[in-house]
Amino acid sequence: MSKHTSETTIAIAGAGLSGLCLAQSLLHAGFDVQVYERDEAPHARRQGYRITTDEHGIEALRRCLPPRLFELYLATASDTREGGHFRFFNQRMQEIFSLAFDGDPTGEDLTKPRQSDRQTLRALLLDGLEGRVHFGKVAARVETGSDGATLYFTDGTAVRADLVVGADGANSPLREQLLPDCAPKNTGMTAVYGCSQLVQDGDALVPAALADSGVLSVGAPGSAFFFTTMPFKESPAQAFGRLAPAQRPPVEDDYVMWAIIFPDTVFPSDQRLDSTALHGLALAASREFHPVLQRLVERADIECTLAVPLRASIKPAHWPPARVTLMGDAVHTMPPFGAHGGNTALRDAALLSEKIQAAVHAGASLESAVDAYQREMLAYSFKEVEASEKMMARFTTRNPIMRWGMMRVAPWIQSLRGKAVDLEAA
Numbered sequence: 001m002s003k004h005t006s007e008t009t010i011a012i013a014g015a016g017l018s019g020l021c022l023a024q025s026l027l028h029a030g031f032d033v034q035v036y037e038r039d040e041a042p043h044a045r046r047q048g049y050r051i052t053t054d055e056h057g058i059e060a061l062r063r064c065l066p067p068r069l070f071e072l073y074l075a076t077a078s079d080t081r082e083g084g085h086f087r088f089f090n091q092r093m094q095e096i097f098s099l100a101f102d103g104d105p106t107g108e109d110l111t112k113p114r115q116s117d118r119q120t121l122r123a124l125l126l127d128g129l130e131g132r133v134h135f136g137k138v139a140a141r142v143e144t145g146s147d148g149a150t151l152y153f154t155d156g157t158a159v160r161a162d163l164v165v166g167a168d169g170a171n172s173p174l175r176e177q178l179l180p181d182c183a184p185k186n187t188g189m190t191a192v193y194g195c196s197q198l199v200q201d202g203d204a205l206v207p208a209a210l211a212d213s214g215v216l217s218v219g220a221p222g223s224a225f226f227f228t229t230m231p232f233k234e235s236p237a238q239a240f241g242r243l244a245p246a247q248r249p250p251v252e253d254d255y256v257m258w259a260i261i262f263p264d265t266v267f268p269s270d271q272r273l274d275s276t277a278l279h280g281l282a283l284a285a286s287r288e289f290h291p292v293l294q295r296l297v298e299r300a301d302i303e304c305t306l307a308v309p310l311r312a313s314i315k316p317a318h319w320p321p322a323r324v325t326l327m328g329d330a331v332h333t334m335p336p337f338g339a340h341g342g343n344t345a346l347r348d349a350a351l352l353s354e355k356i357q358a359a360v361h362a363g364a365s366l367e368s369a370v371d372a373y374q375r376e377m378l379a380y381s382f383k384e385v386e387a388s389e390k391m392m393a394r395f396t397t398r399n400p401i402m403r404w405g406m407m408r409v410a411p412w413i414q415s416l417r418g419k420a421v422d423l424e425a426a
Helices: 017-028 055-064 067-076 118-126 173-178 236-243 275-286 291-298 341-362 366-395 400-416
Strands: 009-013 032-037 050-053 084-089 095-101 114-117 133-135 139-145 148-153 158-161 163-166 185-197 213-218 224-230 255-263 306-312 324-326
Touching: 009 017, 009 148, 009 158, 017 032, 017 055, 017 118, 017 341, 032 158, 050 055, 050 118, 050 341, 055 067, 055 341, 067 114, 067 118, 067 236, 114 118, 114 224, 118 236, 139 163, 139 173, 148 163, 163 173, 173 324, 185 275, 185 291, 185 366, 224 291, 255 275, 255 291, 275 291, 275 306, 306 366, 324 366, 341 366
Parallel strands: 009 032, 009 163, 032 133, 084 213, 163 324
Antiparallel strands: 050 114, 084 095, 139 148, 148 158, 185 255, 185 306, 213 224, 224 255
16 A cells, blocks of 8 residues: 555755755645755855746646745746747847747736746745755765665765655766766857846846847857846745745846857866856957847856856666656756756656656555656657757857858848848947
8 A cells, every 4th residue: 555645755856946846746745855955055056047937847837836836936937928039140140030929918828938037936946845955965875675765965864765856957966876877968068157137327238129039149160149138027026025925036136147158178177167267258258249249248247157068968778667766957958959958857847746646646656656757758858858959059060051051141131131130229
């Protein structure tokens, strides 16, 4: 016979988006769930900036969160009533092509993608988990048995649970142990991320013509510049005060998130650059792009600059079910092209919660839940890994013919069609 939900213990390694989303869902389904996070505090470091939540990510949040917190997510995401664009440019900000997205006049269509600040989303996911998220706990390894698993930490302590879930990111030691042949492969590129307050000295950094757009500017071979704004639908302070007063929103103002893609060869192999050095690297690289892009880096919050190696996971060929599994970047790290990494991780959380609940209520084994989850998750997640790799290769190509077509021919055709973007407001 299966245990009752309240007697079933789940230990989650990692308090990122997927780990907290899973914890929210299982806690409200009656499970005894505990989360163990390597950071010393909830906002000890920046873990990225805005993410685009698509229909899969939105649906996962709707399924996993109590209504109050899902309302808070919608309140602090971007407004979808107006349409938007994703625009591709060359270095001189001459348009290669663009994609248009229709708005939703009702603002209620949950299939419409919207921007969310990652730290704000993490803060609301922490609400209600007080006493269940344990900081300063670095997962080291796991041992499994027929009736549970023991999660060991680098501080010498350990916890036992009926199921252990590794949501501990791209450098997951649990993945190294469980799937040693599936370490993410290097793509040869690294992204330096930064943010800049949107309105400075009374003026917006982003020209009016690009206010509704995500922008990718293709640079020298192997490089690119991306930016988009993070406009909150409602003031985070106001929304949290209304719906989650126990939590402090970590971000208050609209901002611009930007990233420059570099070949790995520009980074010293024998040292790790701090935020000041990374910002200097980004500032120098921005000189090769349009002044609009240069200004974003010039006006950035230097302390928020960070570097993320772009890697892509290898799909496991054989992964037997056990009393431990993985989700998110711990199993399917992918380049940020296409904006599917965070959404896929949230989708994992909703799916795993569904499989665990179904197994326990049916009196089935947790191994059967893990098996069903892993099969379904691997099918959809590695399609996204492959798609993101292909998109990255396309827009950072070194092929001279393809680059000539993107950088010269396509903008010329767009100019003949009268589709040039007016940046005079810059």
